[in-house]
Amino acid sequence: MLDDRKLEVLRAIVTDYVSSQEPVGSKALVDHHDLGVSPATVRNDMAALEEEGYITQPHTSAGRIPTDKGYRLFVDRLGSVKPLSAAERRAIQTFLSGALDLDDILNRTVRLLAQVTQQVAIVQYPTLSHSVVRHVEVVSLSTQRLMLVMITSTGRVEQRLVEVAEIDEDELTGLRTLLNEAVVGQTTGEAVRSLSMLLGDVDQPGAPVTPAVTMLQTSPLAKLSAATLLEMLGTDRSSRVVVGGVQNLTRLSDEFETTVKPVLEALEEQVVLLKLLGEVNQPDIVTVRIGQENPYERLQSTSVVSTGYGGQLDNWATLGIVGPTRMDYPSTMASVRAVARYVGRFLTQG
Structure with missing residues (x-):
């Protein structure tokens, strides 16, 4: 001591x-x-x-x-992470407030993190198990094509085209009602189960006859749309990460001497990045791994500062930065935590 x-x-x-x-x-x-x-x-x-x-x-x-x-x-021995100034908080809020959808939010987040920390920023897509289906929209594009749009509480907007022999415009209102009643207000996992049971009842002898089942039995458009929505619900993008600010690392090539190339190669591997971020499982807790503490040899000349983001009580995914061990830890930790808070708040309220 x-x-x-x-x-x-x-x-x-x-x-x-x-x-x-x-x-x-x-x-x-x-x-x-x-x-x-x-x-x-x-x-x-x-x-x-x-x-x-x-x-x-x-x-x-x-x-x-x-x-x-x-x-x-x-x-x-830092004790606690210092808070950002009012001007810094306003800048973060303003930068994120113009985002249009989840992809835009995460792309803005990595750009913001890279800019304020001057490091490489990494953000993981939210896990769908924590999101709730907010709305399903059915948009007619032509007499043979429509678009399904699903919006979740984490800001995810999923779109899928559905093509059939002919679209009856009178069916669309009923189809929209059917799909929303089947999944809205449920987590994606619950929605998958509800929709699977509903589609299963269509072909199940002795199943309860409901307006939804009747529509699915008599309308090829409704049945195909429900199956497409089920597929959309099962598409989890949490295995993806967004990376930004790589140019910050190349500007610091003298910091890494001969190791900048292996570091850049490691940053191109999604599996490595997911494992780095996946070890963080609590919002508001900032984790710092320094040099040799990193399990990947190619990243042992760097430090990783990361934290979870999401709702008030649970963690949806993680974000953080990678940079040289010689970094301004107090400011970097404060920036990572603040951006995570704003992203979680924005997605919850958006």
């Missing part, structure tokens, strides 16, 4: 190295920070920190830089 003074020295080294990108010497610490001790004492503290593995000397006669262990202690 380090005493409070050595922790202050470590905090000062991390802060100065993040801002200057240069190894930090004892004289600079004394000049820039009110540590209340002599340069000789600071040098002794730095020697102790180096011996414990919290800092290292990259070159002879150079200052010190934090190690992964040093960053870990720094992050663990």
Whole structure:
């Protein structure tokens, strides 16, 4: 365990190295920070920190830089994530408020995160198990083609074309009512079960005869549309992620020396990104994995800051950033948490 003074020295080294990108010497610490001790004492503290593995000397006669262990202690001792300013909160809200649908929201989110953190941003699509069907619309496009539109509480808008021999316009109102009564207000899992049972009753001898069953039995359009909606409900995009700000990483190629190419290759693999984000399962809890803590060798020159987003009581998916271990952790953690809160709120209320 380090005493409070050595922790202050470590905090000062991390802060100065993040801002200057240069190894930090004892004289600079004394000049820039009110540590209340002599340069000789600071040098002794730095020697102790180096011996414990919290800092290292990259070159002879150079200052010190934090190690992964040093960053870990720094992050663990932050206490709490600082709140964003009112101006920063307004900027986030304004940027997201113009979004049209789920795809637009997530694309805006990665651009926003990449911009405010200057890192690579990653956002996972929400899991459908947490979404509720809000509305199903039936739009006639021609005498032989219509479009089904399904909207869920997570902002997902799914569209599918249905083609039949002939569309009876008089059927559309009844079809719209049938589909909405079958699934609206239910989670996608419940809707799948309800619609499956309804379609099953159509061909089941002795099944209760209801207006919905009768319509499905007598209308090929209704039966095909219900089957198409069932297929739409079963399409889960939570295995997808959106990535933005890769150019931020390439600008930091000197930070990674020869490892920038493997990092970029890892960021192209959806499975790797999903596993990185999938370990986070609680909204409002910011997780930081630093350097060697990352399970993927190609990402062990980076840090991953991530959190969950979703409703007030549950987590729909995760978002975060990937960047060099030399990053502004307090600001990055605050930005990741704030953006996650706004995305969850926007999707819940949108």
